Amino acid sequence: MIITIASGKGGTGKTTIATNLAAALEGPVQFLDCDVEEPNAHLFLKPEIQRSYEFQLEVPEIDLEKCTFCGKCQDICQFNAIAVLPETALTFPELCHSCGGCFLVCPEDAVRSQTRAIGLVEVGYRENIRFVHGRLRVGEAMAPPLIRRVKAEAKPDGLTIIDAPPGTSCPVVTTLWGSDGVLLVTEPTPFGLYDLKLAVGAVRELQLPMGLVINRADLGDRRVHDYAAWEHIPILLEIPFDRQAAKAYARGRVLVEEFPEWRDMMLTLFDNLQKTFGQPEQN
Amino acid sequence: MTEINEIVVLSGKGGTGKTSIVGALAALVPDKVLCDADVDAADLHLLLSPEVLERHDFTAGHKAAIDPELCLKCGDCLNWCRFHAISDDLVINPLLCEGCGVCFHLCPARAVRFPDNHCGEWYISRTRFGPLVHARLGIAEENSGKLVTLVRGEARRLAEVDHRPFILTDGPPGIGCPVISSLGNAQAVLLVAEPTVSGKHDLQRVAALADHFRLPVLVLVNKADLHWQAAREIEQFCADRGYPFLGHLPFDPDFTRAQVEGKTIIEYNNKRLQALLTEIWEHLRSEIDNLRRQSP
Numbered sequence: 001m002i003i004t005i006a007s008g009k010g011g012t013g014k015t016t017i018a019t020n021l022a023a024a025l026e027g028p029v030q031f032l033d034c035d036v037e038e039p040n041a042h043l044f045l046k047p048e049i050q051r052s053y054e055f056q057l058e059v060p061e062i063d064l065e066k067c068t069f070c071g072k073c074q075d076i077c078q079f080n081a082i083a084v085l086p087e088t089a090l091t092f093p094e095l096c097h098s099c100g101g102c103f104l105v106c107p108e109d110a111v112r113s114q115t116r117a118i119g120l121v122e123v124g125y126r127e128n129i130r131f132v133h134g135r136l137r138v139g140e141a142m143a144p145p146l147i148r149r150v151k152a153e154a155k156p157d158g159l160t161i162i163d164a165p166p167g168t169s170c171p172v173v174t175t176l177w178g179s180d181g182v183l184l185v186t187e188p189t190p191f192g193l194y195d196l197k198l199a200v201g202a203v204r205e206l207q208l209p210m211g212l213v214i215n216r217a218d219l220g221d222r223r224v225h226d227y228a229a230w231e232h233i234p235i236l237l238e239i240p241f242d243r244q245a246a247k248a249y250a251r252g253r254v255l256v257e258e259f260p261e262w263r264d265m266m267l268t269l270f271d272n273l274q275k276t277f278g279q280p281e282q283n
Numbered sequence: 284m285t286e287i288n289e290i291v292v293l294s295g296k297g298g299t300g301k302t303s304i305v306g307a308l309a310a311l312v313p314d315k316v317l318c319d320a321d322v323d324a325a326d327l328h329l330l331l332s333p334e335v336l337e338r339h340d341f342t343a344g345h346k347a348a349i350d351p352e353l354c355l356k357c358g359d360c361l362n363w364c365r366f367h368a369i370s371d372d373l374v375i376n377p378l379l380c381e382g383c384g385v386c387f388h389l390c391p392a393r394a395v396r397f398p399d400n401h402c403g404e405w406y407i408s409r410t411r412f413g414p415l416v417h418a419r420l421g422i423a424e425e426n427s428g429k430l431v432t433l434v435r436g437e438a439r440r441l442a443e444v445d446h447r448p449f450i451l452t453d454g455p456p457g458i459g460c461p462v463i464s465s466l467g468n469a470q471a472v473l474l475v476a477e478p479t480v481s482g483k484h485d486l487q488r489v490a491a492l493a494d495h496f497r498l499p500v501l502v503l504v505n506k507a508d509l510h511w512q513a514a515r516e517i518e519q520f521c522a523d524r525g526y527p528f529l530g531h532l533p534f535d536p537d538f539t540r541a542q543v544e545g546k547t548i549i550e551y552n553n554k555r556l557q558a559l560l561t562e563i564w565e566h567l568r569s570e571i572d573n574l575r576r577q578s579p
Binding site for chain 1: 295296297298299302323324326329344345363365366378379381382383384385388389420422423424425427428455456457458459460461462463477478479480481482484485488489491492495496509510513534536539542543545
């Protein structure tokens with residue numbers, strides 16, 4: 001089962017829920033941090049990294065000896081990554097989406113395969129957790145290929161928990177794709193509600209089942225609760241604001257190791273997740 | 284011509300209080316255009332209750348679709364597509380389509396259509412603190428970077444027309460495509476940091492991004508009392524890197540209470556936060572004056 005922890009709004013507690021859920025469980029679990037722009041889960045889980053590599057995207061390089069400057073590669077490229085001039089051809093690897101079109105259209109076999117590193121993939125362990133994350137290079141725009149690479153590192157069986165990036169655009173869709181269920185973490189504020197509605201829209205586009213965690217449930221108002229009831233989205237857990245827990249989070253602590261009530265909350269959440277996502281055929 | 288100073292507010296990590304701070308500055312900064320560049324999950328309008336004056340479609344890129352009437356079922360496109368967007372029965376999933384056009388250009392039966400992709404809307408609005416340029420990216424859409432560039436360009440155009448010296452831009456979280464698009468031509472990048480292990484980590488990455496583009500960085504810490512030691516470490520990090528440090532703000536549930544009422548914190552009755560934020564704005568303004576004097 002693949003459970004993805006997401007939220008429209010950032011800072012609602014995605015990483016807190018994802019890391020503590022994984023750490024509360026007894027059995028083996030895979031943890032994928034797909035927030036490759038700002039990966040944070042390792043700061044809490046502190047996995048021992050056993051394997052790490054640069055992830056390379058395939059990009060074109062033009063062999064000017066063979067190139068006849070026909071311009072077919074420039075015409076197929078939707079991302080302006082190739083400019084063909086009368087007597088030379090330029091490539092802009094940082095704009096390339098690695099679709100492979102230029103290799104396919106070149107009649108002279110003049111487009112050579114080059115690679116460009118866009119980020120680091122690290123795989124490690126912590127007790128019951130197999131951990132994978134990606135770290136996008138600073139200055140690099142394209143997160144989705146690295147997210148796909150992180151997901152490709154997952155073993156297909158067992159329980160997988162994915163920590164998603166914030167928002168609702170392409171990095172989030174890339175992360176959510178293939179999940180069995182989505183746990184949306186929100187807070188009961190106007191910003192939380194507005195961004196929750198966007199996230200719900202994205203999850204519905206993907207036709208995935210979802211549940212809700214309301215974090216800092218006692219700060220704000222009741223509109224998120226009313227919205228969840230109206231939309232028939234099950235609330236799987238409510239967490240009151242707790243300054244002690246916030247302080248422990250600030251210091252990088254795993255809350256289930258310090259607060260017994262957090263362990264209980266995470267185990268309850270896991271039961272509710274299994275009931276919500278585990279038996280989809282039963283209704 | 285008026286010199287235009289665009290201040291882009293970023294944080295790397297989400298939820299550090301970027302939009303609440305931009306809301307406060309909206310109430311304090313005179314003669315500005317407001318710009319919400321977090322087009323993926325825009326929230327600034329929830330504090331500013333904008334009256335929309337202009338609404339425009341945003342179209343960028345293309346999405347491919349196979350016409351089953353023309354398709355010869357050769358399956359070549361399935362092999363070409365590197366984004367796994369084409370199913371075994373040769374239907375393209377628009378959510379996975381990258382818009383690269385390989386199938387469209389190479390289909391031997393010319394069975395692939397490649398229409399323009401309408402992926403959002405953008406608006407020019409009136410608010411009690413001045414004009415606001417904002418946008419709404421369609422759900423699960425791409426091209427957020429292009430939409431960020433578009434709303435920032437419109438904000439600059441409005442500032443030029445109205446002779447407004449400031450643009451205040453609420454940026455997106457992260458360090459990827461839309462964040463990079465929010466940086467070009469900015470006069471200063473204001474980073475709202477959070478004194479947590481994740482807040483420090485993310486601050487360092489977004490600061491490195493601003494350095495990469497050679498933009499001046501200014502920093503303030505929000506929720507400082509959650510972890511004073513980390514707040515001081517961030518202050519020291521700024522001193523080491525030469526980033527002007529604008530101050531510490533406390534964790535205060537009044538930010539949430541003001542938000543629930545659709546107000547900025549400056550319009551809410553909290554004298555302490557008003558005083559702290561006024562000081563931060565004065566400090567920010569003098570730093571911007573310094574930057575102006577240093578640059579030709």
